[in-house]
Each structure stands twice: as structure tokens, then as C-alpha cells.
Amino acid sequence: MDDLKAKYLTQIADAANEASLEDIRIAAVGKKGEVALKMRELGKMTPEERQVAGPALNALKDEINSAISAKKAALADAALDERLRSEWLDVTLPTRTQRRGTIHPISQVSEEVTAIFAEIGFSVAEGPRIDTDWYNFDALNIPGHHPARAEMDTFYMHRAEGDNRPPHVLRTHTSPVQIRSMEATGAPTRIICPGGVYRADYDQTHTPMFHQVEGLAIDKDISMANLKWVLEEFVKSYFEVDGVDLRFRASHFPFTEPSAEVDIRCSWEGGTLKVGEGDDWLEILGSGMVHPKVLEAGGIDPAEWQGFAFGMGIDRIAMLKYGVPDLRAFFDSDLRWLRHYGFAALDVPTLHGGLSR
Numbered sequence: 001m002d003d004l005k006a007k008y009l010t011q012i013a014d015a016a017n018e019a020s021l022e023d024i025r026i027a028a029v030g031k032k033g034e035v036a037l038k039m040r041e042l043g044k045m046t047p048e049e050r051q052v053a054g055p056a057l058n059a060l061k062d063e064i065n066s067a068i069s070a071k072k073a074a075l076a077d078a079a080l081d082e083r084l085r086s087e088w089l090d091v092t093l094p095t096r097t098q099r100r101g102t103i104h105p106i107s108q109v110s111e112e113v114t115a116i117f118a119e120i121g122f123s124v125a126e127g128p129r130i131d132t133d134w135y136n137f138d139a140l141n142i143p144g145h146h147p148a149r150a151e152m153d154t155f156y157m158h159r160a161e162g163d164n165r166p167p168h169v170l171r172t173h174t175s176p177v178q179i180r181s182m183e184a185t186g187a188p189t190r191i192i193c194p195g196g197v198y199r200a201d202y203d204q205t206h207t208p209m210f211h212q213v214e215g216l217a218i219d220k221d222i223s224m225a226n227l228k229w230v231l232e233e234f235v236k237s238y239f240e241v242d243g244v245d246l247r248f249r250a251s252h253f254p255f256t257e258p259s260a261e262v263d264i265r266c267s268w269e270g271g272t273l274k275v276g277e278g279d280d281w282l283e284i285l286g287s288g289m290v291h292p293k294v295l296e297a298g299g300i301d302p303a304e305w306q307g308f309a310f311g312m313g314i315d316r317i318a319m320l321k322y323g324v325p326d327l328r329a330f331f332d333s334d335l336r337w338l339r340h341y342g343f344a345a346l347d348v349p350t351l352h353g354g355l356s357r
């Protein structure tokens with residue numbers, strides 16, 4: 001028994017890790033371990049011998065078990081010490097002075113737009129970028145044969161044969177969120193929805209993915225005058241000027257009646273885009289009074305409620321404000337461009353703190 005004890009206590013002391021401790025435990029005090037085998041021999045002993053050997057074997061078993069637990073704890077302590085030695089951090093070091101990442105101008109402008117509209121009582125709504133063609137078209141009074149479907153250069157999601165779910169598209173505008181938020185909250189409502197939209201188009205002022213902010217206000221006695229005031233207030237706040245030349249052009253959208261497109265005065269002289277001067281106009285938004293059929297599709301009674309809606313190009317107004325001549329650069333992920341045009345991470349735009357400082 002003394003030999004057994006000496007053998008296992010040495011092995012336990014020398015064990016390098018928990019796995020070898022477990023092997024030792026099984027060999028020593030496991031069901032078929034050496035101590036168990038010895039216990040079986042008790043049967044062959046005389047009662048006097050057994051009275052001595054039985055308690056001694058039990059004591060040996062207890063001693064081995066507690067040596068194993070103690071060693072386990074010691075191994076864990078040593079592992080922790082080792083981690084504390086190797087994983088250290090000098091919290092007295094100065095912070096890094098070099099900015100690592102920046103906020104993308106589109107994110108920044110989305111925040112600016114949200115801050116301005118929040119101030120005039122609009123909350124933010126969201127909808128999916130992949131939507132059904134019902135939300136993207138039909139509910140907005142664009143039936144299947146309507147030329148607007150083709151004009152929008154829609155990306156359709158692939159459908160396997162026999163798939164009878166409704167067709168899905170990458171939303172071509174944020175207008176489907178009008179319907180979704182009418183369904184969600186009914187009237188009255190005042191929301192904006194900033195987000196990505198998709199059309200198969202690519203040149204200096206078009207990318208296949210771009211950003212819009214939808215606006216929707218529904219109430220009693222809403223008119224084009226309210227729309228015009230809201231847009232003028234927005235443009236003044238956004239460009240941080242007292243006045244900007246806006247041009248309201250009569251236009252046509254299936255989901256608004258009457259409709260207007262709004263351009264902003266700008267110049268492209270020398271390849272730099274400047275807002276508020278020059279003889280050029282850049283279209284920044286489409287707008288109008290929500291068509292009665294659209295209110296109906298959203299579950300709102302057009303005999304009782306009216307509303308205005310607009311869809312503005314976020315990338316467009318970002319180009320204008322921050323002098324970005326080529327829209328495509330927004331999405332090239334060129335680090336030098338991002339460092340130049342990006343914003344510091346803690347530069348959260350607010351109206352009182354200054355939008356773009």
C-alpha cells in the first residue's frame with residue numbers, strides 16, 4: 001500500500017496538465033484502478049486483516065483524490081499566472097494620435113438629414129432593401145405594364161422554377177417604405193426613411209447602388225405649400241445658408257398627383273461642383289401629393305387624409321455639400337479618398353452643435 005501511495009503521489013506531483021491527471025486518476029482510483037483491485041482482495045482476507053486493510057485502502061483512495069484536486073487547482077493557478085504574464089497592457093501609454101477609421105460621407109449626411117428632419121417632427125422608418133414587386137411598384141400605383149418599371153432599370157431577384165412566392169426586386173427607390181409605414185402606423189404620420197436603393201445604371205452621376213431619403217407626411221389639410229416649406233427649410237439647414245436657389249419643375253410620378261421635381265442651382269466649373277452659384281441645375285429630388293390610390297394601398301382613407309411625399313438623393317446632396325465631383329468615388333473604397341472625405345467618428349451632427357463642423 002505504501003508503494004502504491006508513493007507511486008501515485010509522485011505521478012500526481014509530476015503531472016504536466018489536466019489530461020495526464022485524469023489518466024492517473026483512472027489508473028489509481030478509477031473503477032478498474034489499482035486501488036479498486038486491492039479492495040476486491042478484501043474478500044479473501046480474514047475479518048481481522050480486513051478491519052485493518054479496509055480503512056487503510058479507503059484512506060489511500062481519499063488521499064489520492066485530494067492530491068489530484070490540489071494539483072488541479074495548482075495547474076489552473078499556474079495557467080492563470082502564465083496568462084497574466086503574457087497578456088498585459090500598459091494602460092499608461094498615450095492613446096494613438098493617428099485616426100484609424102472615418103465615417104463615410106454617406107453615413108454622415110444620412111445623420112445630418114435625420115437630425116434636420118427630426119427637428120421638424122419626422123421620425124425615422126425603415127424597410128427591406130429586397131422587397132416584393134407589390135411594395136416597390138403595384139402599391140405605388142405602378143401596375144405591371146407601366147413604363148416606369150422599365151425606366152427604373154430594376155434588378156429582379158432570381159426565381160427558381162416552381163417558386164410561387166411573389167417576385168422580389170432590389171428596391172428601386174425608398175418609396176415602398178411609404179406603404180410599409182402607412183400599414184404600420186396609419187394616419188397621421190410623419191416619417192423619413194434613409195437607405196440604399198438599386199438601379200442598373202452607371203456613369204458620373206449614377207451608380208447601381210445609391211441612397212435616397214424618402215419623406216412622407218400624412219394629415220388633414222396637407223398641401224403642396226407644406227411640402228415646399230419643408231423642403232426649403234431642409235435645404236437651408238442642410239447647406240447651412242440663408243437661401244439656396246431651388247427650382248420646382250412640374251413632373252410626373254405614378255404615386256403622386258400633382259408631382260414636382262426639384263433642382264438646385266450649382267456650377268461644375270473646373271470640375272468642381274459648387275452649390276448656389278452658376279447656371280447649372282442638379283436634380284436632387286422628386287416629390288408631390290400622395291396619390292389617393294397609394295393611400296388606399298396603405299390602408300388609409302383618401303377621403304379623410306392627404307399627404308405629401310418626396311424622395312431625395314442622399315449621394316447627390318452629399319456631392320453638392322462636400323464638393324465630390326464623381327459619384328462613383330463614394331463606393332470605390334479607396335482609402336486615400338475615405339481619409340480625405342471621411343468624418344471623425346465622434347463628429348455627430350446636431351443642429352445646435354453645427355451640422356458639419
Ligand code: PHE
Pocket residue numbers: 172173174175253256285286287288309310311312
Ligand atoms: N421614388 C421617386 C424616385 O425614386 C422619388 C419620389 C418619391 C417622387 C416620393 C415623388 C414622391 O425617383
